[in-house]
Each structure stands twice: as C-alpha cells, then as structure tokens.
Amino acid sequence: MNSTLKAPPLFQTDGGEAALPSLFFIGFAACPCAADAGDRECHCTPFAIMTPQHHHDPEPIIDRCMAITEPDEISTTPTNAHLAGQRTGSVSRSSRPFAASLIPSQPNRIVISQSWKRLLPGRRLRAQQTAGVRSKTKESLDASARPPNSRAGMQSASRLGTLQLGKYAHEEEMPVWLVKLLETEGDLRAGGVIPALKQLLDLSSRTEYAYLCHPDVQHVAKLNREGAFCGYRNIQVLSSHIIGARATGWEQLGDDIPGIFQIQDMIEAAWxxxxxxxxRVETGGIRGTRKYIGTPEAQAFFASMGFPCSVQAFKASSEDDNASRRLLSAIERYFQQxxxxSMDNKVRPTLLPPIYLQRPKHSLTIVGLEKHKGGDVQLLVFDPEFQSSSTVVRLAGKATPRRxxxxxxxLEPYRRSATHLERFNEFEVL
Structure with missing residues (x-):
C-alpha cells in the first residue's frame, strides 16, 4: 500500500494538490488512571474502568468497567469505583512551547499545515499553567520553520513537577516488578477490530451512517496494574497503522509495534x-520512568520518523462557545474526504490514519465517527482502558439484526457522545 494517500479536494492549494500526511492525530488535554493529582496508585483489574476521572461523563457504559461474564455477552457491571478520578498518564501541558522544525521540508510543511488548518480550524491554546493542558505558545507555532537542531526556547525551559508529570515526576527508575511486567507481558493488543466495528455498525438500527479509519489499526490496551501509560498505548495504536499500511516510518519500526521502553528510547533519541x-529539560528524561508523557513527546516520536506534525487546539472562548461541536465537525470533514x-453506503470505510486524541485527564485514539438517526454525532474510539476488544471481535460474528x-x-465501549465531549472545554490537535 502506498504510504501517501491522494489528497482530497479539501487539501488542494493554489499550487495544486498537497500530499495527505501519513499520520495525523488529535488530542485532548491530560490522561488519568494511575494517580489522582499524583496521590494514588492505580490498581486496575481486568476489563478495568475505561475512562475513570473525577469529572467524567455519567454515561452508564463509558464510565464503567467492561467485564466478560458469559461467552457470548459483555457485562457493564461497574466495579472498582474507588478508581474514579485517577489519571492515566497522557498529558498536554500548556506552558510547553513545541520544538523547532519538526517538519523536514519547509515548503511541504507549509502546504500540509495550511491544509490541516482548513480541515481542522482549531485555535491555538494560550500558554497557561494548568495540570490538564500543555500546548504550544505562539512562539512555538512559528518555530516549526527552524532547522531540527535549533535550540530556540531551551533557555526558557524549566523543570516541571507532579502537577504536569504525575506522582512519579522525580522518579529515576520504575520499580523492578513493573519492569518485569512490561518486559514479560508487553501489551494487550487486538487486530480485526475495525472490520468488526464495520459489521456491528451495519447491523445497528440506530446508526444513520459511520466512517472508519484504516482496517489494519490494532487496539492496544493497558495491562492490569501497569499504571500511567495511556499516552504510550495510544502511540502504539498509531504505530500499528504505520506498520499495517507500510506508511512512512515503518522501516524504522519494523514489523512489530514498539514496546514502552522502545518508545521511551525513541523519544530520547528524538530529543x-x-x-x-x-x-528533556522539562521532564528530566523519561527513560525507565513512569512520568506522564503528552503531545510534545508524541510529536517528537513521530516527527523524528518523518511525519509532519503540528499542534492545533479547540478551546471554548466563552460559555456560549462549544469546542466539542467544532471538534466533531472537523473530525467528520476529515473522514468525509x-x-x-459511496457516500450512500451506511458504513463508509477509509484508508486514513487514526487520530490521537487528548482531552483533560485522558487520551484515546479516534478510529471513526458515527451519526445516529436522531441526529446525534459521536466519536468512535479505542480506549487503552478497555481490554476486551478481542472478545468483541469474536462476539461480533454472532450478532444479528434481530439482537x-x-x-x-x-458498540458502547467504542462510542463517545457529544454529551460526553461537552464536559470538556479544550482539545488539542497534534
């Protein structure tokens, strides 16, 4: 498969067509599951709470543990209520300007950046010191034109603390038991989920139409008790697309999704x-630690392999402004192109990359978008907290229109409604 997709009309410029980036991801602002404001350690159990946090949407399926109780049935019985409010370790810190030129070619960078801005007309988040956001300042947005070895902005970099990096912000190395867990068990991954979702969406009586990303994308979930590694798990999901689609950078990844320690090494090498x-100055280094990572680290990881990455933000400027509505509109335009x-088909597959999504206290990966017959639009996501995708793939074949x-x-574990998203007033696009 070609690593460059044909640019749709929306990506055309006065100079002609622009190549569609091989990887494109979106973010919200920080990820929760191992510690609440750095105070609590995660003790996730199998099929643990998908998106546990203090201010989480009360939707019954999204906020609850998904446990397999019968061979042909998924239960939504809530467990581990004490985990509510914990962080999952993917964070975007607003005080962090992004680095110098992450785009190898300046002309291509400008064309692609302009194309994405037309598709996703987000705003730049103002620099602010909050626990949930870590985005670009105006200076860093302009910095993309600088050469890769530029050290601009390094003088102003300062060491961050537990507010941005979590409970283990000053950890020099993670405990031996966790190293062994990550080395021996690796991750929980499931292939064939996108085709299974297509099958289920075709059967769903409430679905008017839906879009899905590249079918080779795998769902990667967290291990029990691993802690705050959601940012890494979402990087792994995007890496599965690169490998499956043989997109730019797959030679560096090889035929297997990189593990957490390999991702840490690659981020350090990118620095x-x-x-x-x-x-590196702000985190003190991440190799062998449990420090939260966010959009700057994900950007460094992919940009170092040749992906043109830039950050856009959707932020509500007033109570009447709805950042989530603008985000949903942008995502739908992305998949439409x-x-x-045929647009007459109920489920409309694409060969597009998934989208790295980060919102306050959690990160996920967008794999599609669904519109219900009642008019509601919602995202289809892979959540690192949900560990039952392999079971969903198996059970999807048993589903019928009558059931x-x-x-x-x-389908519920993969749906994120507009009501759910409206609880957050800022989102980031990497």
Whole structure:
C-alpha cells in the first residue's frame, strides 16, 4: 500500500494538490488512571474502568468497567469505583512551547499545515499553567520553520513537577516488578477490530451512517496494574497503522509495534536530534520512568520518523462557545474526504490514519465517527482502558439484526457522545 494517500479536494492549494500526511492525530488535554493529582496508585483489574476521572461523563457504559461474564455477552457491571478520578498518564501541558522544525521540508510543511488548518480550524491554546493542558505558545507555532537542531526556547525551559508529570515526576527508575511486567507481558493488543466495528455498525438500527479509519489499526490496551501509560498505548495504536499500511516510518519500526521502553528510547533519541528537545529539560528524561508523557513527546516520536506534525487546539472562548461541536465537525470533514466507498453506503470505510486524541485527564485514539438517526454525532474510539476488544471481535460474528441489544452492548465501549465531549472545554490537535 502506498504510504501517501491522494489528497482530497479539501487539501488542494493554489499550487495544486498537497500530499495527505501519513499520520495525523488529535488530542485532548491530560490522561488519568494511575494517580489522582499524583496521590494514588492505580490498581486496575481486568476489563478495568475505561475512562475513570473525577469529572467524567455519567454515561452508564463509558464510565464503567467492561467485564466478560458469559461467552457470548459483555457485562457493564461497574466495579472498582474507588478508581474514579485517577489519571492515566497522557498529558498536554500548556506552558510547553513545541520544538523547532519538526517538519523536514519547509515548503511541504507549509502546504500540509495550511491544509490541516482548513480541515481542522482549531485555535491555538494560550500558554497557561494548568495540570490538564500543555500546548504550544505562539512562539512555538512559528518555530516549526527552524532547522531540527535549533535550540530556540531551551533557555526558557524549566523543570516541571507532579502537577504536569504525575506522582512519579522525580522518579529515576520504575520499580523492578513493573519492569518485569512490561518486559514479560508487553501489551494487550487486538487486530480485526475495525472490520468488526464495520459489521456491528451495519447491523445497528440506530446508526444513520459511520466512517472508519484504516482496517489494519490494532487496539492496544493497558495491562492490569501497569499504571500511567495511556499516552504510550495510544502511540502504539498509531504505530500499528504505520506498520499495517507500510506508511512512512515503518522501516524504522519494523514489523512489530514498539514496546514502552522502545518508545521511551525513541523519544530520547528524538530529543538528541533536536525534536522538542526542551522536553528533556522539562521532564528530566523519561527513560525507565513512569512520568506522564503528552503531545510534545508524541510529536517528537513521530516527527523524528518523518511525519509532519503540528499542534492545533479547540478551546471554548466563552460559555456560549462549544469546542466539542467544532471538534466533531472537523473530525467528520476529515473522514468525509477519505471515504473510499459511496457516500450512500451506511458504513463508509477509509484508508486514513487514526487520530490521537487528548482531552483533560485522558487520551484515546479516534478510529471513526458515527451519526445516529436522531441526529446525534459521536466519536468512535479505542480506549487503552478497555481490554476486551478481542472478545468483541469474536462476539461480533454472532450478532444479528434481530439482537439489537447485543449489537448496542458491543458498540458502547467504542462510542463517545457529544454529551460526553461537552464536559470538556479544550482539545488539542497534534
């Protein structure tokens, strides 16, 4: 498969067509599951709470543990209520300007950046010191034109603390038991989830239409008790697309998704080469630690492999402004331009990359968008907290149009409604 997709009309400039980036991701602002404001350690159990946090949407499926109780049934019985309010370790800190040129070619960078801005007309988040956001300042947005070895902004970089990096902000190395866990068990991954979702969406009576990303994308979930590694798990999901689609950078990844320690090494190597190098000053280094990572680290990881990355933000400027509505509109435009089948089809597959999504206290990966017959639009996501995707793939084959309750139950872990998103007033786009 070609690593460069044909740019749809929306990506055309006066000079002609612009290449669609091989990887594109979106973010919200920080991730919760191992500690609440750095005070509590995560003790996740199998099929643990998908998105546990203090100010989480009360939707019954999204906020609850998904446990397999019968061979052909998924239960939504809530467990581990004490985990509510914990962080998952993916963070975007607003005080962090992004590094010098993460885009190898200046002309291509400008064309692609302008194209994405038309597609996703987000705003730049103002620099602010909050626990949940870590985005670009205006200076850093302009810095993309600088050479990769630029050290601009390094003088102003300062060491961050537990507010931004979590409970283990000053950790020199993670405990031996966790190293062994990550080395021996690796991760929980499931392939074939996108085709299974297509099958279920076709059967869903409430679905008017839906879009899905590249079918080779795998769902990567967290291990029990691993802690705050959601940012890494979402990087792994995007890496599965690069490998499966043989997109730019797959030669560096090889045929297997990189593990957490490999991702840490690659981020450190990217810093060495000048990609968001201030991240090392601000974090004190991440190799072998449990410090939260965010959009600057994800950007460094992918940009160092040749992906053109820039950060956009959707932020509510007033009570009447709705950042989530603008985000949903932008995501729908993204998938509309990549549809490879007729727009008359109920489910419209694409060959587009998934989207790295970060919002306050959690990060996920957008794999599609769904519109219900009642008019509601919602995201389809892979959440690192949900560990049952392999079971969903198996059970999807048993679903029938007459068993709508089963179809709905299988789809619920992947749905994020507009009501859910409205609880957050800022989102980041990397």
């Amino acid at each position: 060495d080469r000048g990609y968001n190098a201030r991240g 990549g549809a490879v089948s 709508q309750s089963k179809v709905t139950k299988l």
